[in-house]
Amino acid sequence: MGRAEQDTGCIRVRILLKIPAVTDPGISGRGESVLKVMLRRAEYECSTLKPLIFELLDGLAGDRIGKAGRVLIKPNLLAPATPDKAMLTHPLIVRAAAEYVLRKGGIPLIADSPAMGTFDRVMKESGIREALKGLDVECREFKRSVAIDVGPPFNRIEIAEDVMRADVVLNLPKLKTHTQMLLTLGVKNLFGCIVGLRKPEWHFRTGVDREMFARLLVRICRAIGPSVTLLDGILAMEGQGPGKSGLPRRLGLLLAGTDPVAVDMTVCRMLGLDPMSLLTNRMAAETGTAPPDIRVDGELQVIENFLLPEITPLVFGPKSLHGFMRRHLVQRPLCDDALCRLCGECWKYCPAGAIKAVNKKVRFDYDACIRCYCCIEVCPHGALRAAETVYGKVARKLLKRHED
Numbered sequence: 001m002g003r004a005e006q007d008t009g010c011i012r013v014r015i016l017l018k019i020p021a022v023t024d025p026g027i028s029g030r031g032e033s034v035l036k037v038m039l040r041r042a043e044y045e046c047s048t049l050k051p052l053i054f055e056l057l058d059g060l061a062g063d064r065i066g067k068a069g070r071v072l073i074k075p076n077l078l079a080p081a082t083p084d085k086a087m088l089t090h091p092l093i094v095r096a097a098a099e100y101v102l103r104k105g106g107i108p109l110i111a112d113s114p115a116m117g118t119f120d121r122v123m124k125e126s127g128i129r130e131a132l133k134g135l136d137v138e139c140r141e142f143k144r145s146v147a148i149d150v151g152p153p154f155n156r157i158e159i160a161e162d163v164m165r166a167d168v169v170l171n172l173p174k175l176k177t178h179t180q181m182l183l184t185l186g187v188k189n190l191f192g193c194i195v196g197l198r199k200p201e202w203h204f205r206t207g208v209d210r211e212m213f214a215r216l217l218v219r220i221c222r223a224i225g226p227s228v229t230l231l232d233g234i235l236a237m238e239g240q241g242p243g244k245s246g247l248p249r250r251l252g253l254l255l256a257g258t259d260p261v262a263v264d265m266t267v268c269r270m271l272g273l274d275p276m277s278l279l280t281n282r283m284a285a286e287t288g289t290a291p292p293d294i295r296v297d298g299e300l301q302v303i304e305n306f307l308l309p310e311i312t313p314l315v316f317g318p319k320s321l322h323g324f325m326r327r328h329l330v331q332r333p334l335c336d337d338a339l340c341r342l343c344g345e346c347w348k349y350c351p352a353g354a355i356k357a358v359n360k361k362v363r364f365d366y367d368a369c370i371r372c373y374c375c376i377e378v379c380p381h382g383a384l385r386a387a388e389t390v391y392g393k394v395a396r397k398l399l400k401r402h403e404d
């Protein structure tokens with residue numbers, strides 16, 4: 001691991017798996033219940049991107065969209081950002097999806113619930129508002145929720161009414177890293193369908209338990225059941241994503257499938273990762289909702305040296321030690337005072353109330369902090385990052401030595 005990687009709490013993925021082109025036997029079809037993931041090379045070039053997206057949508061859900069009334073289009077609209085930051089679904093992809101729905105006679109609605117900034121600001125700064133000019137398409141922030149029973153332990157979850165009342169949902173995620181969950185892809189994008197401050201509330205309720213949070217994400221995803229997941233991996237994000245602390249990385253890829261978990265598993269394979277290392281995939285498998293088989297239509301290449309945030313188990317061992325471990329061993333959010341502009345977004349969003357401004361500097365209460373890393377996600381100035389503690393580094397070295 002290079003010095004830069006140590007300093008940023010990230011790790012580069014070298015090739016772990018050799019994947020042959022066209023179809024990977026490890027995840028290719030063997031029976032009738034095969035799910036297809038379409039993978040294409042693409043650029044943000046209107047003349048080529050639009051026909052490509054039309055082809056993908058036609059192949060996966062053309063009939064359903066043709067018969068549908070209201071079609072909800074859910075891009076990643078996390079926070080105000082320009083397309084070069086690779087934080088949001090690109091405006092040309094959003095436009096092509098809306099155009100396709102209109103062409104098929106559907107009524108498109110583009111909506112999300114940004115974690116930071118107003119919906120209008122996100123639409124403007126992202127370039128999506130401009131890109132949609134001339135199209136008869138409604139755009140709005142999710143406001144009202146409806147309660148859905150997703151079963152124990154979560155039971156009633158409130159999901160945006162616009163999503164649950166839509167005839168068809170088109171899920172348009174971005175390929176990004178995620179400091180808490182490793183990656184944010186098709187499944188995680190649908191967490192944006194939880195309205196406003198209910199999102200940090202769920203972070204708080206699932207606490208430091210990443211598996212529990214992943215299980216929640218899978219339940220939300222299955223309750224919504226998008227018809228198509230079309231993932232923007234043309235300009236992806238690596239490093240400490242998914243906010244402004246992440247680094248744009250050009251991959252030139254578009255993936256589409258009817259099952260978000262199948263799309264996410266395919267991305268993992270492309271990045272040289274075991275699909276089960278992404279907790280949402282693992283939780284889908286454990287709850288029996290993972291796709292039995294996936295066939296990749298397209299050239300499945302391995303992307304080398306993708307920079308992932310280093311994810312360490314948050315807590316383990318006897319419960320009585322969990323508080324100590326969380327405080328002293330788990331990566332903690334850290335502020336670069338030179339970049340911080342004291343805008344207050346982090347402390348407004350923190351589900352644990354663990355951030356304050358003291359003497360014009362951001363300070364954390366690490367005892368209260370649940371290590372959800374939402375503050376890193378919402379900081380508009382890239383001033384926050386996850387950093388290893390001294391004890392954490394020592395513990396990791398000891399563990400590694402023990403494993404070796």
Ligand code: SF4
Nearest residue numbers: 340341343344346379
């Ligand atoms: S750390 Fe980021 S979000 Fe928090 S006050 Fe500073 S600039 Fe704003």
Ligand code: SF4
Nearest residue numbers: 350369370372373375
């Ligand atoms: S300080 Fe950051 S990581 Fe800790 S609970 Fe608050 S938002 Fe989450």
